[in-house]
Amino acid sequence: MSFVLHLPVLMVAVPIAVAVLISVLLTFKRNIAFVLSVLTMIFCLISSLFLMVKVITEGSFVYYVSDWPPPWGIEIFIDRLSVYMLLLIAIVGLISIIYSELYIKKVLDHQKIPFYYMLVLFLIGSIVGFVISGDIFNMFIFFEILSLSSYSLVAISGDREALRAGFRYLVMGIVSSLFILLGLGFIYSVTGTLNFTQIALRVKELSDLTVIQTGALLLIVAFIIEAAIFPLHVWLPKAHGKAPAPVSALLSGLVIGIGVFGMIKVVYYILPGVYPVSFVVFFRGLISVGIILGAIFALFENDLKILLAQSSISQIGFAAIGVFFFSYSGLMGSMLQLLNHAFAKSALFLGAGAVIYKTGFRNLDEMKGIGKRMPITMGFFAIGLASIASIPMTCGFVSKYYLCLAAIKQGLWGSVGAILLGGFLSLLYCLRIISCIFFEKPDSKVEVKEAPLKMLLPLGVLAFLTIFFGVFPRAAFVLIEPGVKEILGFLR
């Protein structure tokens, strides 16, 4: 089983290599791009399954790229939580790519299609790299690749709105990477290293933590931008709303989740236990406001995809607030919420995409009664909504249950209020969509048929997964329960 040790690196290298390959091939073989991307993602999925078996049986491990130990070589750190993230990435990535085939053919120019797959693979490779890297500098590099490919994907259709949304995202993203660079500069200036474990060792010897705290603050702010948490969320609604549907699914389902995972890395792996209480309270306050505001925005939005993007601001707040509880239940809730958001929100964007593919409708007003014409598509869509609205038997319920439990246990009444109110508002906007698409009388007499099987199948798989993890959350606990206990151990 020693080959498993090499799989994490391959999961970064293969997508990026295939992306380069596609960009070379694209002049003469266009159709092969899709097939190659699917094969790459299947490889990633199988690899992460192998890694899952490995970490479950043997625990986390460290891998030195080409056997150079740190501080010279690149260290890769694989624990249960990063494998959990890898699994999410592989599943959502594979599903989005399969879904893309028909959708992209319809919305993009013929010449742009290989570019699309190339960018998606770059995105996947860089997310994987970000998750597994064991030092801040590599995190920064992969973060740059991730951001660059995201901007390009948002703007890929080339129409005015998309370009503007992409540009806005670009500006915020550059600020965010500058914060990371600055933050790691601060940390390096005091500790003289960028490796996670080494930093943690050096920090213990320091007497004055001011510089370290500044560095940590900068890193967290950078990830707050990436995770679109209030008040730095302004780029998200347009970017996710205007991108092609499968891209929105990837960005909303994975990329902002990666922002939260970045926070987890900073707060627990790199610089555990250096935060004064005021920091933590401040961040919790910001996130709470974001949870409620995002939901209120979503309540009054008419464009379905932008509505879903607004709801992402609120939903990712749930995942982020758990990070700052510093407790077992809080982190469990966070990790489950990442899973919930990855599956449910991707399903929602893919569902919205199916409506756009079939009818071109983007606004809720136009979609009145569409659930009767496309019952299966909209049925899966409704399951996604149920999970976002945290209805029991979906994984959204489990995650919010844990978050609220953590807040109540610690007596953080403000957060309790935010979580409960946020949950209530999410229910309201989800039911608004449901009542619109299923119960209102349609204005137009347009004949609409069910989405094609190639789009229904990915949607169905995601809907199934949200229900599955809602009824059997234990399946996810295998990885996250010991994983969360392990990183809580770093705090001591």
Added chain:
Amino acid sequence: MNQMVSMIPITAVALPFLIGIAIFFTGKNKKLMGFLSSIAALLSLALVSALYSMLVRGNMDVCCPICFGAGFTFCFRVDWLGLFFAGITSLLWVASIPYSIKYMEMKFPDSRARFFGFFTLSAATAIGVTMAGNMLTLFALYELLTIFTYPLVVHAETPAALKAGKKYLVYLLIGEMFLLFAVLSTPEFAGPRAFAKIGLISSEIGSKMLLVLFCSYIVGFGIKAAIFPFSNWLPTVSIAPTPVTGLLHAVAVVNVGVYGIMRVILNVFGIELVRSMGVGVLLVFISGATIIYGSLMALRQDDLKRRLAFSTVDYISYPILGLALLSPTALVGGLLLLVTHAFLKLSLFFCAGAIDIQTGKTKVSELSGIGRRLPFVSTCFAIGSLGLIGMPLTLGFVGKWYLWQGPMETGQPSAMGVLIAGAILCAFYLLYVVYVLFFKQSNVDFVCDLQLNWTMLFPIGAGVLMGLVFGIFPKGLLLLVNNVTMCYFGG
């Protein structure tokens, strides 16, 4: 008490639930749809009866915990209190199926698969709530019940129905927010078989926190039981098809709210703690206010279904009042009145639906002279009304007999006043309808073009008959109700 692990409780919930999902896919096949709906109802009744016989024979509670991970347990457990509520719901569910099939065929021929799918899901969930073994399971099913009934409320798809649906959800979901808070603050109750113990909450958490929790629980469940400041959603949703207002919003859903309040007081806090906290009076006050408010509002309604809905608001507070008096006799009375209400109010709603289908009249002021045209339906309506008012030889009388002893035992004269006022007002708003039906001269002549057949008349008659039979021979029912109270008041 012997204990036993059994899969029957979860089967009694899951099997009708799965059938409910299957109904969505029946599409145009109406026969299969009706068949599946009946099968689901009959199955649940059979399983509930099986549980009853198990409880009677061995005096054991039946549970089957499914642990989903640390601190996250779903478990089902049956005791007398749960079985009592499950029995009412499943019995009336079976009775309402033929009526619903016929009614929907005549009144709402479109998307019936959706209707019966959600109808089955709602009824199964309502039974599931009463079989929950801990607060977490109870909460999960309780919220699902809200969600599943929403499509039924808006079934007509008219703007008015959609508006009513919105109001319904906002009211109930706010309640669930409070409930979730309370459930999470008492994590002891998420453990397996939490309801097997009494008074698990520790008074060490401080009297202020105890009061906060108590209020959260009461608001959470009370909104569904339509207690006073939160009762307006119930008349609003009377716009839904009659089987929904009948079975769900007069029986299953509101009963679940009452059930929740009973669980909270009897199991979560325990009679002793409630007594020492002195919050019983608070609950007496709330339920008393609800009774008066519901009756007064019912007097003013011209729409028959709205009048009946306000009467539900009024009547469903009797069990809560019986509980709040914290005396076993009053609780017995309250539970008996709950049964009365379930049987008779269902019949009254079905009568209203039958009159609507037959003549198209929904307002009380238009009903004059109907008594002669529709003698069976009108007679049933009259008997049902008398039963609810509490005439001797009906179950309502037996219930009130016990309930009225409560204030005397505990020395709360104000509660006595509420009971008397409630009974008089109830007589006014129900008997006025009977008066219009039979004795008011009609100057407009109308034609009855449709023939009501036995599938609609049978459930109406059966409900009224049950009220009479139990009124004359209340012994069996009293035995069951005594079993419930004995668990908490110790004989």
